[in-house]
Each structure stands twice: as structure tokens, then as C-alpha cells.
Amino acid sequence: MELHAEAIDLVTRSPTVVLNAADARELGVNPLDRVQVRWNGRSVVCIVEVTEELVPPGELGATERVGHLDGMVEVTLAPRPRSVQYVRKKLDGIELEPTEVRRIAEDITEDRLSDIELSAYVTAVYTRGFSSAETLALTEAMTGAGDRLSWDTDVVADKHSIGGVAGNRVTPVLVPIVVAAGVTVPKTSSRAITSPAGTADTMEVFCNVSFDADGIRRIVDEAGGCLVWGGGVDLSPADDRIIRAEYPLSLDPQGQLVASVLSKKRSAGSTHVVLDVPYGEDAKTGSLEEARELAEEFKKVADHLGLHLTCAITRGNAPIGRGIGPVLEARDVLAVLSGDGPEDLRQKSVRLAGLLLDACGVNADADELLESGAAERAFRDIVAAQGGDRDVSLADLTPGEHTHTLEARRPGVVSHVDNGLVSEVARRAGAPRDAGAGLELQRRLGEEVAEGDALLTVYAEHEEKLEEARGLLVGSEPIRVRPPGESVVEHL
DSSP, X not given: OEEEEEEOOOOOSSOEEEEEHHHHHHHTOOTTOEEEEEETTEEEEEEXXXXXXXXXXXXEEEOGGGOOOOEEEEEEEEOOOHHHHHHHHHHTTOOOXXXXXXXXXXXXXXXXXXXXXXXHHHHHHHXXXXXXXXXXXXXHHHHHHSOOOOOXXXXXXXXXXXXXXXXXOOHHHHHHHHHHTTOBEEEEEOOOSSSSOOHHHHHTTTSOOOOOHHHHHHHHHHHSEEEEEGGGTTSSHHHHHHHHHHGGGTOOOHHHHHHHHHHHHHHTTOSEEEXXXXXXXXXXXXXXXXXXXXXXXXXXXXXXXXXXEEEEEEEOSSOBSSEESHHHHHHHHHHHHTTOSOHHHHHHHHHHHHHHHHHTTOOOOHHHHHHTTHHHHHHHHHHHHTTSOTTOOGGGOOOOSEEEEEEOSSOEEEEEEOHHHHHHXXXXXXXXXXXXXXXXXXXXXXXXEOTTOEEEEEEXXXXXXXXXXXXXXXXXXXEEEEOGGGOOOOOO
């Protein structure tokens, strides 16, 4: 069929064309089918959208992702990508061959799958899981599809947490400690998937985090390390597309998690990595046994890729730090680097930094690097190299103006802080998209409280979002207080 093509002002992730319903019927295509469009010796396979009114019969609307079209084009049926069959196979619970996994990764990288098909893939991995062979094949395919960074040093350090613990902003403290010891740390981080803030969201409070590969090299040459968003550079493009599909339902399936983390580390040129695997009632791994199994899976794939991986299995039963949300977590980070701040965040950062330095064969005291101010100086160098204010202070980091404080209804001892619930409250308040939104914990595990004491304060940039967060707190118990006579503390 020949149609007259014109550009149409629609934003789409994949190459997409819009056909009038009459032309779609004549071609025998339905919404989300594929057609091949040919013009001037060029050809592209596009996803179809169908309309009664947006374009008239005889015309084809081409989105920007198709390319510049203006004139007559030939439109024919095109088959669905073969990877769609493999996604269906995985939904049926059948293990995929390495070639099939690689084909899925390739089609995701090239934007050949529709949003619905990509969502089906995420669902399949979430419900059916990946075997070790599938995970390894996916990791290799995701690494091979993007850019690779390389460095003029034999030791390149990195750190990652599998997440699931509110706060836990260890990375912006750890990276400058390790950089202060003379180790190269080109840290690329994700934005939040299931949490109220990812490392990139928190660092964006201080400075720009979106850089291409040349920008990352410049920052690392200047400051010894960086703290940037991984999506700004094409290190593992399939992973960035998958994260977009995972975000709405806060899904983070294990096989995909392993491939996501290790493909990014390998692409960033890292040689030595410390992986934080928290476990606990509200963490991504509920028990010590599950955490060990996940750590073994990471270790198995990392060994095959030639990465030196050290896994730290940590308690994840309660938030780390007091702030939850980009600005509030940034305040915790700066306070710890300045010699103050939450003690649990400080201790965990020092411990993991020490493990990473040991793995890299560097004889340096992480605690001393923090205490001496060397880590803070390294952090401020990184912030400045990324376009931020080297002299930023706590007074510059202001959370949202709309607040609500939850008070203790009885005296006692804090026996439990619900990771999942406080994270969801912070998200309802607007985090991470509203950087000033989130919550601050006034009481922690094991601390005594009196009736009427503040337990937590919610911050929001918009009053309607504060009301959403308050609604979630009604009838819930994010911080559990045991009466004085029942002072046994749970989950410590």
C-alpha cells in the first residue's frame, strides 16, 4: 500500500506510525502490529497505532523516531520480533536458551518491543525467575550492547546496594572515602525504582548527574571519582529501558537485578566491587539464607565476567540514617562527611569502604579518612567537578515547606520501624520527583519515647501530596512503640 507520509507531533519510545482505521483494515493490521515503511531506498519497521480522526485515509503519520518523512511511502506488513515468542515462552515457565535471551536483550536495546511487550517480559522474569545460565547470558548481552569505559589503572573500584532499605545513602559517603585513598571510583548509579530516592536522585540535590562518557572521564580525571546517573551514558541501554517498565509496579526481579548491576559495573570499567545485600523483614531479601543465595548468584556471574566481587550481607530491618527522600538524605550525607550525622549511616559507610579498600589491596584506614576531613574534601571536589557548589552547607538543603508530624500515642521503646511503609509514605509525599519531599525519623530502634514525642515528620512540596501521605498514616503504625512493661526490642 502506498500512503502519503507526514510528520506527526507524538512522542514515542519506539518508531511508530499512525494509520487511519480504514487503511489499517485494508492492510490487515491491528494496534501494536508492525509494518515496514520504505522510502528513498530506506526501510524501517514501525509499531502501528490506529485512529479514526487523527490522520485521514491515505495518509500516514510518522513520529520523530521513524525519521524525517514527507511524501509517498510504501507500507507492508512486517512480522513481530522473534523475541516476542521467547517472552511468551518464558511466561509459560520454560527456560530460555542463551541465544533467545540475547535476542530479547538486543530487541529491547533497539526499541523493537512495544511498551506492552516489554512489560510482559518484566512480568515473565518476575513470576518465573531466571536460571543462572539465563542470568549470565542476559548480563553478557546487556554489557555487549552499550558503550564501555576504560581507565589507565589496574584497579577501578565500585559499590552497589541491591536496595530495599529506606535511607541507606552509603554510596555518597563511601565513594569520597575511597577516592581520598587514591583509588579511582567512576560511580554510576540509578534513579529510584522501588525507593523514595536512588543515589542519583540524592546527588542531583548537590550537582548535575547527567553526563556522557567524555564528561565522566573529565570528572574522574579532575576529581578521582564521580557520582553520576548511569542513564546519562549508554553503558547498558537495555537495562535503562527495562527499569522504565519496572518502575510503575516497583518490580525488581532477581535475575534481572543481577544482570542489571553487573552489566553496569562491567561497562563502567570496574575491576573491584563491593555489593551490599541487606536482609530483613521489609528488605528485598527476607532472611539471611535468601541473602546468602542471592550473594552466591552475584558471585557466580561476577567470577565468570572476571569481576572481583565482595558481598557484604547486612541487616536491613530498619532504615539507615534519618532522612528518606532526596534532600533529606543529602542532609544526612553532608552531615556524616562533616563529622556529624546519623551514627548508623556513618558506621555502615566506613565498614563497606574498608571492605572495598581491602579488596583493592590499598592499605588505608576508612575511619581516619573520614575523621580527618579528607573524604569531605574529596566529596566537595566531585560536586564541583560535576557543576555543583563546592561550599554547599546544610542550610542550603531545605526540604518541602508542607509538613506533618506523627506523634507517639503512648510512652515506651521503639521496637520496629517499617521500611516499606515509611518508603511508601515518602513516595506519596512526592519523593523522588519532588526533591524536597520525604520524611525524617525522629526516633530509631531501641530509643525511649514519651507520649506526644515526635516519631517522624513528613515533608512535601505540595499540600495535596502531603494529604496523600497523611492518609496513608491513618490507622497504620510505621514506628511501633512497645509499652514500658514490654521493652523487648524486636529485630535489632
